[in-house]
Amino acid sequence: MSKIAESTIRRLSLYLRLLEEFEIAGEDTVSSEALAAKSGATSAQVRKDLSLFGSFGKRGLGYPVRDLSARIRQILGLQRHHSVILVGAGLLGTALVRNRGFTERGFDVVGAYDSSPTRIGRRVNGLVVKSDDDIDTDLASTPVDIAIITTPGEVAQGIVDRLVKLGVRAILNFTATKLVVPDSVAVKDVNMAIELEALSFAIGHQT
């Protein structure tokens, strides 16, 4: 189980959501063809993605919905919960963290931090926003897995350096800054500007 492509992982996450829908719809088994149709992939792609981790299907029948989603959850590491902190409790950050589904999917938001006195002390989703300065002592006593960064870009790298020292293992970066971290820390960027500019390019090249 050596080298798994990022794109495969992202599709697994998608399949998982579709499997949950199939399960709710009362389906017991599902074919690669059916998963493909709903996910935008091809059936060969679905089968290859899944076969990288074992063979879960029954030939002539398809994949058992329940078992397969359990297995994907396991592959993605979703049986265990993950602790998450929010750094930057502005509009975007609080909107993100307020989302239902979040906790439902095993991502537990255990802290929210901001540097602005006007935001410190506010309640977000049952949490009191604390000062950035509290991060060090808080995480020193209770390490967290994931940090969501929605600060201004200029301060992001400084904060991330501290988080890395404090043992944070993954970062979801909503700033436009490219973060520098050691290989042992995973980073995913979500960048509105890039998405919009990619759409702009697409518009200019449409028939």
Place this chain on the structure above:
Amino acid sequence: MSKIAESTIRRLSLYLRLLEEFEIAGEDTVSSEALAAKSGATSAQVRKDLSLFGSFGKRGLGYPVRDLSARIRQILGLQRHHSVILVGAGLLGTALVRNRGFTERGFDVVGAYDSSPTRIGRRVNGLVVKSDDDIDTDLASTPVDIAIITTPGEVAQGIVDRLVKLGVRAILNFTATKLVVPDSVAVKDVNMAIELEALSFAIGHQT
């Protein structure tokens, strides 16, 4: 200028932001090496990306910062402004649209819509939130380029079908639903759940 990879476009968008920083820093020229360092790409990658659109550099010197950013802006179609509407004026949608930078980069938010009476009539960033029902008449008289969808997933496809009929050319989809649109419409998905689950996988596979 036939087949340009999506990944190339996303990097161009990144380079553009870096070039703007170099310009502010007063640099006249920049090497592919310098762009590579700040963008996380390799210098060969930077040169290949740029060479797909022409040759802008001077051998032995590098790329002229001003000219190159102008050219990238042109490639991405950013000389023209794009009109944008927001559909779904909840916390996330309003947070997104409130962002500075947005208008700065030529994406003009010209309308915000929601189905909930509690949100209709509110002001967001100088715009009054209107009813979803107004979309048809509004866009029939004034077409828009891009729609940002932050509605609940269940209603997204229905709205998108209407938007497509009304001539919307690109969609930025924040719901977890996979949207079905004709080839003539571009869609980019931004999906928190996928990002978090990809991070979860990465955490499980770290040294």
Place this chain on the structure above:
DNA sequence: CTATGTGAATGATTTCACAGCT
């Protein structure tokens, strides 16, 4: 007969390495 699992083939993207300007 149906749908999986998978090598082999194809296609796409990235990296190499160097000739050619300035």
Place this chain on the structure above:
DNA sequence: AGCTGTGAAATCATTCACATAG
């Protein structure tokens, strides 16, 4: 001498097509 521009090579990802299992 320094750095671009680019074919050629290497790597990575997707699709094909079919043998195999239920």
